[in-house]
Amino acid sequence: MTTRRRPGLGTNQELARRHNLGTVLRHVHGAGQISRAELTGLMGLNRSTIAALVNELEALGITERVLPVEGTPRQGAGRPSAGVRIAEQGPFVIAVDLGVDRAVVARIGLGGRVLQRAQAPVRSDGEAWQVGAAVAGLIRCVVEEVPDAAQLVGIGVSVPGLVRNSDGLIRLAPNLEWHDVSFGGIVLAALGLDVPVSIANDADLGALAEHVRGVAVGVDDLIYVSGNVGVGAGVITGGVRLEGAGGYAGEVGHLRFNPAGRECHCGNRGCWETEVGAHAIAEAIHCPTDKVAQLDEVLDGFGEPSPALRATGTALGHGLASIVNVFNPRQVVLGGYFRSLYALVGPEVEAGLANRALPAPLESVTLTLPGLGSDSSLLGAAEIALEPLFVDPVAALGTALVGVGTRLAG
């Protein structure tokens, strides 16, 4: 992903340098390992400039040099290029994925490698501070083996709900029954730390992760539609996250679908969510209410799809058609329990989409499953926490925390 600068500003020399340094790091982060020669080609800068930038990253302890021999097998003539990769004790973030029934916490290094992970069930009627304490405990678990030199850049949190982008306040998380919760503050207080916390919607983060390291690498216009009790979407357009004025963009679950339909918890009637939401599907397949949170597993254990389930697939396709018409994505990624649903009634979904979408946007769109499985949102949470590093590596390391392992152990 790319970030956008505030428009109208001039480009300073210092700014250009920061941008170049961050962009080099972004490439290393995205590719895992990359040669200087490739960086030269990708960024359009001179060899010597790339060398200077890489050297600076090395001096900062972020990356390390790889001998040419270790790299990929040679192609073509010429001296092999030295590789750049994330340092062994490089910076890391903590990613938190708050699900409807469990919380997953992982320590994720720059470069996207999951270094440690832990998870625990979360009661859906839990108070925010209880969940925060549980998450803090999981965080303590995953920082046990942190090397002394490694720095914590920040914490990223994925939440199934509406998150205000200006301050990360969770305005509404229906499944957790939260209203206006400042979850970042709660977790930091429980940890006794002060690091940057970034919070965003789970579908938005799913889209981000699939764009950076999933099935949509190189695709600049994609939508991640997530079935997660509620239905939401994360949108990336032109390679940038679509946030909207407050950060609430992508609430496709409450698109009007059938005004004669069922009542929705939002107060309206016939929202798309009332047809393809978890409760609707559970009803269609006679799944007990207490297993709605594990709907994906229930669906995975399904054999031949029932007519009701086929109808749900068609409804999913019809709703996707509206989304495709409105956003004109190149790729639609079906996350959450839509993965399992698509495996069962894929043809119905495709047909529903093809029947209702306009020809022009339809011809360039493809429907796919996530490349990161159920970790999309978790990895997306890591991405937003890492983001400051790509905007200004030096500044981000300045606010980063060293020795987190010992600090949290005490």
Next chain:
Amino acid sequence: MTTRRRPGLGTNQELARRHNLGTVLRHVHGAGQISRAELTGLMGLNRSTIAALVNELEALGITERVLPVEGTPRQGAGRPSAGVRIAEQGPFVIAVDLGVDRAVVARIGLGGRVLQRAQAPVRSDGEAWQVGAAVAGLIRCVVEEVPDAAQLVGIGVSVPGLVRNSDGLIRLAPNLEWHDVSFGGIVLAALGLDVPVSIANDADLGALAEHVRGVAVGVDDLIYVSGNVGVGAGVITGGVRLEGAGGYAGEVGHLRFNPAGRECHCGNRGCWETEVGAHAIAEAIHCPTDKVAQLDEVLDGFGEPSPALRATGTALGHGLASIVNVFNPRQVVLGGYFRSLYALVGPEVEAGLANRALPAPLESVTLTLPGLGSDSSLLGAAEIALEPLFVDPVAALGTALVGVGTRLAG
């Protein structure tokens, strides 16, 4: 508006310079006239740097110096700052607004001033080459008084239809009954010229114009919903046009609205357009079919709204709710005949929106009328034609044409 660079690239010194020069010009263009001191503050660059940039623009003949006396009345102490404004014989573009029943062509200077304009009726069953010839004739009209030194930067065209952004091909214009028309080539051939032609959807351009010089100046997340026989929307998010993979984003007219509703020309049933499109409204107010293209005027002559019209207003509000949920804009601008409709049944529209939108996105959104009246799309066409000038003024002037007046007169 701002443009986005291809991500992943490095920032060159030359690139930074071009960007700064273009940004200065963008500010002058946006403000009409601006002082060097203001530029210094806005762009965050040094006085001497701004001076160098302004001098370069003057040397290029794009801007001219304004004595401090002529400027705005002084505020505060200190030496007054010299102003910068677009030169009298500065660059200009030709903007074309293809409507459903008429074509408007204007010569528009950098800075957004309409210098000359002309219009002619267009038969809705006209072949593309006929319309192209008519437009070429109008263009000849508006370049009659062009000063010799002034340069034509390009031609911008607003089309009520789906336009492919990669090459400007008009994929589909329902009201003109066009399929896959290369209108840019047709007009250039009729003129015997070779200048850059930019083509885009009318609602997209309406949004752009309202963002740059209309009611949404300073608003970075807005939607321009245009009623223009068909219903479409232009979206600006984060200050950037939302285009989608092919450029077709914003087709809100075919959002599913009422699956039990009327058949739509797109082949589906109950699209939003079948409830708030021109034909639906015409039917509701018993307006004859041949006056549908002038629906805005018909509505303007209306007194007390009928119940059917009130219901249409509610349907408009309900559809806007879906749009607000999905895009989370700060402002929704109602263009085309929705202007007239809103004047009649504004309360119904507002109520429909408030009843169906989610609280979070609803609280920050406002419904407004266009600040540019019916010229939104025309001025937006001028903006996309001017865009290259803000990306790289020197290069854009390099491809610009001098002496267009005499060349087209002969």
Next chain:
DNA sequence: GTCCTCCGTCCTCTCGCACAACAAATTCTG
């Protein structure tokens, strides 16, 4: 009328990137 504030201009300095030359490492070719 004097002081203060702010602005434009000029000059110098610094910094970042490009470029060229050379050395090194590898493949290709005869």
Next chain:
DNA sequence: CAGAATTTGTTGTGCGAGAGGACGGAGGAC
């Protein structure tokens, strides 16, 4: 197998762009 060809890393130099300070000018505040 040896030399040519190719590509890359390294180093030093040059250029260009923005920053910063000194100076003078233009107006407001007292």
